[in-house]
Amino acid sequence: MIYSKRYASSPKEVKQMDTDTLRETFLINDLMQEDEISLTYSHYDRYIAGSAVPKKKELKLETVDLLKAEYFLERRELGIINVGAKGSVSVDGETYTLEHKEALYIGCGKKDVVFKSEDSTSPAKFYFNSAPAHKELPTKKVGMQEANKLELGSLETANHRTVNQLIIGGIVETCQLQMGLTELKTGSVWNTMPAHVHDRRMEIYFYLDIPEEQAVCHFMGEPQETRHVWMHNHQAIISPPWSIHAGSGTSNYSFIWGMAGENLDYADMDIAKIKELR
Numbered sequence: 150m151i152y153s154k155r156y157a158s159s160p161k162e163v164k165q166m167d168t169d170t171l172r173e174t175f176l177i178n179d180l181m182q183e184d185e186i187s188l189t190y191s192h193y194d195r196y197i198a199g200s201a202v203p204k205k206k207e208l209k210l211e212t213v214d215l216l217k218a219e220y221f222l223e224r225r226e227l228g229i230i231n232v233g234a235k236g237s238v239s240v241d242g243e244t245y246t247l248e249h250k251e252a253l254y255i256g257c258g259k260k261d262v263v264f265k266s267e268d269s270t271s272p273a274k275f276y277f278n279s280a281p282a283h284k285e286l287p288t289k290k291v292g293m294q295e296a297n298k299l300e301l302g303s304l305e306t307a308n309h310r311t312v313n314q315l316i317i318g319g320i321v322e323t324c325q326l327q328m329g330l331t332e333l334k335t336g337s338v339w340n341t342m343p344a345h346v347h348d349r350r351m352e353i354y355f356y357l358d359i360p361e362e363q364a365v366c367h368f369m370g371e372p373q374e375t376r377h378v379w380m381h382n383h384q385a386i387i388s389p390p391w392s393i394h395a396g397s398g399t400s401n402y403s404f405i406w407g408m409a410g411e412n413l414d415y416a417d418m419d420i421a422k423i424k425e426l427r
């Protein structure tokens with residue numbers, strides 16, 4: 150298992166950071182390694198982002214010492230989205246097949262979570278997020294057809310996109326986790342514009358579908374004190390609750406957003422006016 154921990158930083162601290170420090174503190178660039186589970190534990194809302202790519206062998210989600218738990222989901226819930234080829238997740242012996250871009254929610258209390266690929270020449274690539282949970286809730290699979298879809302932006306402002314809300318109230322009951330997958334239309338490059346903050350929830354963006362040789366410039370920081378981090382395919386970035394999180398690509402792309410914190414209200418955002426960004 151590849152495992153790391155990230156501390157929380159204050160706006161004052163982030164203001165002083167150079168490129169390397171900013172990347173070490175917020176960028177997650179060890180995801181999607183074959184036959185490995187990678188985990189990053191953030192002190193923001195004790196959120197975990199990780200991946201599992203079972204190529205030659207099945208991968209079991211084991212607990213880590215930091216959790217001081219008998220098993221990974223003893224006090225946590227888990228959301229998984231498959232960004233690779235067909236695979237399955239077995240949850241205490243029950244198997245859920247996940248096609249490309251299908252999601253699975255697993256409530257706390259499940260002891261045995263095992264990731265498998267259908268075909269080792271074309272493995273499944275599972276991206277997952279986990280947050281502390283206070284009660285057991287049913288496991289549920291959600292396909293892209295079941296997603297709650299928001300059509301946002303326009304081609305004129307280069308931000309026409311579909312926000313597919315997958316693990317969200319009304320579709321799946323969770324304790325504090327929300328996850329979804331946003332896809333930008335051809336010709337649109339800006340996600341989450343106008344940008345926002347939500348002091349009540351932290352968030353992590355995981356970028357995917359970025360073509361080879363292209364990249365996304367992710368913007369973070371307080372709305373009047375922004376910084377940027379260049380992102381490549383299958384990298385993720387932690388957004389503190391006080392930070393904007395938005396990006397512009399050199400082509401269109403997709404990203405998975407996941408968040409947790411004080412509430413489960415997706416629409417609870419404080420918009421940062423474009424003209425007031427600095």
Ligand SMILES: O=C(O)C(=O)C[C@H](O)C(=O)CO
Nearest residue numbers: 310312331340341342352406
């Ligand atoms: O493109 C968007 O807009 C998003 O996908 C926004 C995220 O869902 C988000 O930041 C939710 O807080």
Ligand SMILES: [Zn+2]
Nearest residue numbers: 345347352394
């Ligand atoms: Zn957000």
